[in-house]
Amino acid sequence: MSYILRYFQLRFNMAAHSLTHHTREIVRYSFFLVFFLFVSVFVFFFLYKAFKFFNSFEIVGEFLIIKLLSMIFFIFFIFLILSNINSIIKWFFTKNDLPFVLTNPVSLADVYVTRSIEALFESSWAFLFFSIPVLLAYYLATGRFDFTFLFSCLLLIPFIMIPHGIAFIMVMVLGRILSPKVIKNTFSFLSLMLITVLVVTFRAIQIEKLARPESFAYIYEYMRFLSIPTHPLIPTNPFVASIVYFTRGENPSFWLDMGLFLSTACALFVISYWVHEYFYMACYTNIKSSSTRVKRDVLGRIFSVFPQRAKHLFLKEIKNLKRDPKEWSQVFLILALIFVYVYNFKLFPKERSPLPTVFLESLLTFLNMGLLTFVISAICVRFVYASFQLEGRPFWILLSSPVSMKELYIKKLMLYIPPILLLALILNYFSNKYIAPPDFLYYVSFGYSILIAFTAPVISLFFGTKDVSFREAPNPYGGFGGIVSMLVMIIYAGITIAILVWSSYWLLLFSVRGTTPPFHLTMRFIGSCVILFVGTITMIRFMVGKTLENLKNIEL
């Protein structure tokens, strides 16, 4: 027990030291806290409205609420298993301090408890953060808010222990035959596939139909819409049943459900410990993966059209991406997002809108530009923002070679801009196909797509090279700087779109009527385009200059 206490005391001291000595850390954590609070408030209001809406149905309302609650917690449950797998592999197999801990007289039980708590917290804090607003929305919408809300919140602790236990047993048993790295890659791939399938499914089933129950021929169809696995042994079912009992008091099998739920959590904790005691050390020695032999270099032949240096700089980036299943499988997620993006416009009921067609088409076109910015900026943060940080410690190879940072920067832009431009144009083409804007707006949105495809990578690299540290583990998802760069891109897009709306709308009306617009309106539009172009070029020049300065100041 003393080791466990000392361990967490040390961890607490490290966190306190980090916060008291690094103002940036405080700013970073405060920013994330505000961001997550904002998202959880959004989750609360969204679900409150949904629960309220369901509650207004007689007879089936309560049933629909339970179905939705079960669906939410079932999805959470699946994601908790997958995120626990990653955290368990990290804390039990790949953390740098493990050789130190395991070569000291620390019992396996202490290792199990400390690492399990770490992995459990790391994989489940976001769930706790978002599930409390879900429960609060449920209690308030059903008008049954009382002290039992606290019991429901307390039940979240055994809830997170169940996926942790399942993930732990899976990792240890698979760890006997596969290396943790293979397990991690496989499950990361599966997680992404699952997210992809969920994104596509949610969109394809047209979840907005829930708001229009009259669009279903039978009530049975409506309920089938919300169907999820309902076997009593699926842990989310007794959990939701217990919460329902707290609010309604109408569950005859409450004690059985509660007993089943709590005993499953406790049993999994104990079984995990046994599995840990039996398998852990054998699995730990299985960490080292064997070499993988590369047979053919197809990419090398494809890129042979480029000059030697550019070819190998591009190949290095692409091979790093291609040989990591976690990275390339994200392409599926991007494809799913493209599908959802275009499908949204396909399903948009333009004909039912009370707004005049030209106004609606303009509105949709400009909205499309905003959404396009959001998608492009998210992709830039994921792939471009972190591209220097992801070089990691092997960056010495580049820094000690006769290659300038300017050349490296230009090559990165050359590599990333074409696919981003292609993506922007594809999204723009297909969404406009369904929006069917007038020709004039079509060209405006086409020009905007090109503009954003060139500007977004520059903004990403500007923020991605600020205080880049190759000693720290790279954060491919951007972190604090990534969010800031995304916000800057969105602000830039907001200003650009506002200027375009202001300068082009009246011009558009004249063009639709087939009459010649007054000279001052044409000049206003041309002037705005010039201002936008000059403004963007000035911003790009400033950012390129600063990025090169950042790169020149890199020391290893």
Add this chain to the structure above:
Amino acid sequence: MIRCVNLSKSYSNVKALDNLNIEVKKGEIYGLIGPNGAGKTTTIKLLVGLIRPTSGSVFINGFDMSKDGLIAKKFIGYIPDEPFLYERLTPSELMDFKGSLFDMSQNEVDRKKAQLLDLVGMLEYKNDLIEGFSLGMKQRVAVAIALLPEPPIIVVDEPLVGLDPRGMKRVKEIFVRLAEEGKTVFISTHMLNVVEEISHRVGVLNKGQLVAEGPIEELKDAKDEKLENIFFRLFE
């Protein structure tokens, strides 16, 4: 070939290197030794341009690293103490990459890479991903990529870390052979026996300052005195 003039480097308030003056000639093996925190790695990093000096200059083959870094770097092959390599590339791909950075033609790279990988005993692994290699194997790949552009100067930080006895012997032989071919080798290490065995001249660094320098024979009080004894004498 290498000249450090009044070279200083500070990190915040800590002076890691203080007015260092070193000159290493063509065909010479220069060993830089010193206790932990003496400034050896800082010196090496300044020589290869991984960090910039607070004051003073590094001249590589007459080119100032601060002003003409891109030219100066063409003359250097650097082997770091920790061989961090692009793990998802193979040694063969890494050598192609390195060759392209030094503007070598693909034919030239192809011709040299087999020869070098064979020299460091890694030819049979040339198409395996580096992520599966041990520390010693990575170190040998680092040696091979440093030698690929045939640089006239080799700068090495702790060259034998992670190598098995056969690997150590092989790497030492490579350095001696390179010096015989007229190349300059600058080594920083804790392994005094290695410096004693292969270096022509030694520099002893302490708290960022050069406290002794010269051929080992000149530093010795007695003819059969070991470098280890000189080291301890200097720091007592």
